[in-house]
Amino acid sequence: MKNDMERCQIVYNVLKTQIQFGACRCGHPLPTMEQSADNFLVSLDTVRSAYLRLQREGYITLSTNVGSVVVRDYSESEIEENVQRFYSERKHALIDMSKSLHPLLGRAQWVGFKNAPPVIYDRTRQQKIEHTLTPSNTFEFMIQAFDSLGNDLLLRLLWQIFTFYEAPFLSTPKNPWGTFAVNEYAPRYLEFCLKKEWDSLQKSICDAQESLSAVLCRFYEERITAPAPKQQIPFTWSSYEKASQICYTLAMDLLTQISRGHYPEHSLLPSLNKLSKERNVSVSTVRRALSLLNGIGAVKSEKRIGTRVLSYHETSENCDFTNSVVRKRLLDMARSMQILTLSCREVSELTIASLDAAGRQQCAAHLSTVGQRQLYELVTYDALEMLKLSAPYQTIRTVYGELLRQFFWGYALRNIWEKSGDRINRCRSCFEILMSSLEAGDAARFSEALEELMIHEFNFSIRNLVQLGIGEAQKLLIPELSIADSKLSRQPL
Numbered sequence: 001m002k003n004d005m006e007r008c009q010i011v012y013n014v015l016k017t018q019i020q021f022g023a024c025r026c027g028h029p030l031p032t033m034e035q036s037a038d039n040f041l042v043s044l045d046t047v048r049s050a051y052l053r054l055q056r057e058g059y060i061t062l063s064t065n066v067g068s069v070v071v072r073d074y075s076e077s078e079i080e081e082n083v084q085r086f087y088s089e090r091k092h093a094l095i096d097m098s099k100s101l102h103p104l105l106g107r108a109q110w111v112g113f114k115n116a117p118p119v120i121y122d123r124t125r126q127q128k129i130e131h132t133l134t135p136s137n138t139f140e141f142m143i144q145a146f147d148s149l150g151n152d153l154l155l156r157l158l159w160q161i162f163t164f165y166e167a168p169f170l171s172t173p174k175n176p177w178g179t180f181a182v183n184e185y186a187p188r189y190l191e192f193c194l195k196k197e198w199d200s201l202q203k204s205i206c207d208a209q210e211s212l213s214a215v216l217c218r219f220y221e222e223r224i225t226a227p228a229p230k231q232q233i234p235f236t237w238s239s240y241e242k243a244s245q246i247c248y249t250l251a252m253d254l255l256t257q258i259s260r261g262h263y264p265e266h267s268l269l270p271s272l273n274k275l276s277k278e279r280n281v282s283v284s285t286v287r288r289a290l291s292l293l294n295g296i297g298a299v300k301s302e303k304r305i306g307t308r309v310l311s312y313h314e315t316s317e318n319c320d321f322t323n324s325v326v327r328k329r330l331l332d333m334a335r336s337m338q339i340l341t342l343s344c345r346e347v348s349e350l351t352i353a354s355l356d357a358a359g360r361q362q363c364a365a366h367l368s369t370v371g372q373r374q375l376y377e378l379v380t381y382d383a384l385e386m387l388k389l390s391a392p393y394q395t396i397r398t399v400y401g402e403l404l405r406q407f408f409w410g411y412a413l414r415n416i417w418e419k420s421g422d423r424i425n426r427c428r429s430c431f432e433i434l435m436s437s438l439e440a441g442d443a444a445r446f447s448e449a450l451e452e453l454m455i456h457e458f459n460f461s462i463r464n465l466v467q468l469g470i471g472e473a474q475k476l477l478i479p480e481l482s483i484a485d486s487k488l489s490r491q492p493l
Helices: 004-020 033-040 044-056 076-089 091-115 118-129 135-147 152-171 177-195 198-222 246-259 272-279 283-295 312-318 324-354 357-373 376-390 394-418 421-440 443-467 471-475
Strands: 060-063 067-070 299-302 306-309
Touching (some): 004 033, 004 076, 004 152, 033 044, 044 060, 076 091, 091 135, 091 152, 091 198, 091 324, 091 394, 118 135, 118 177, 152 324, 246 272, 246 283, 246 394, 272 283, 283 299, 283 306, 283 324, 312 394, 324 357, 324 376, 324 394, 324 443, 324 471, 376 394, 376 443, 394 443, 421 443
Antiparallel strands (some): 060 067, 299 306
């Protein structure tokens, strides 16, 4: 995460919830700012801003001699009321999220642990020996493992999930999960990592995530008595660091419409004023969005004529790959692809297995447009979009929706992609497997084929980004092919 305000909000929300739930009681000190900076993996200035906000709102006092002390005094009945209100307002979203964690993050966590630097194992092992392992530094241990994947976008998603779900749960009185995670799962992860028993680690990660879901459901049955209000608080996540960057959203919407032929090649986009009125944004926002589309080569603005849509054969030569904004957007695409590649197998198997015959037929109809248009290079996007629409859990649909928006920043690479005949053949072969798997209801075969193609697509994209001088893309890790002898793998890259 690069946005200090966003990180400050995370620290503030976690500490505020701990105070409201009685995990930090009146008169007790908070961790020092240095300790919190270490726990949250943020700067001291970020923690200081969060502590100052807590002070302004009357939750804590700050002094040079004493440090940070909680002054908001909640009675036992008020703490219980806070807990009941918090969980009743988020019941549907939290249960949904608990069931989404493994398909979304299980593979990424496993790959992260396999590639994590040994120093994080040494530190956690020392904390275990000293009996100082806590839920907080257990989560820190996992975040540092994820960090080895080199993906800021993934870390932002993890922190959003932690703030919305895991931090409140760990702060709730009479909750057994925190002790269970510290005493059982974290030491088990550590042991498997040190011994490099990766298969055992993968199973343990799956068990832990499924156990957390079961614990939460039981927690609702046994502990939360307040009725869930009709107006629930949903889980939300923005793939942009600043929700205010609406010019990116507008540019993405226009680019999506261009890709789908709503604005055909060589046609003119609506004028600045017309787009401003249609999208309910300022003219300056429209201008910034069009400037971004000019930068990636999707359109070309000309005085007294307007903004013309370029064919994708023209995009690469018109794209300014030296532009810092364009490079950031292409990195966003690569980061999105990494998360999708790491999760698509679990998500697709879960989704296809949850569908009845009519649901699979609807998915096949959605995917068949790839064959009808002979645009086999778009099979990964259309398959992932199908999952976004059909996944059984809203959290998955929300996350996949945001990640797929980033896919379109690769528009400038379409001409490069099209020149690879081997790639088109592989995509066509995968399309045929996906269609036949849907017809047969074979979720395992569908998910294996999609994951393998995504790994090839990701590696292909990274190579092209590096050749274009975007060396940061090399930091993004991806797992090895899981089906070495399959039909797709035997085709040459």
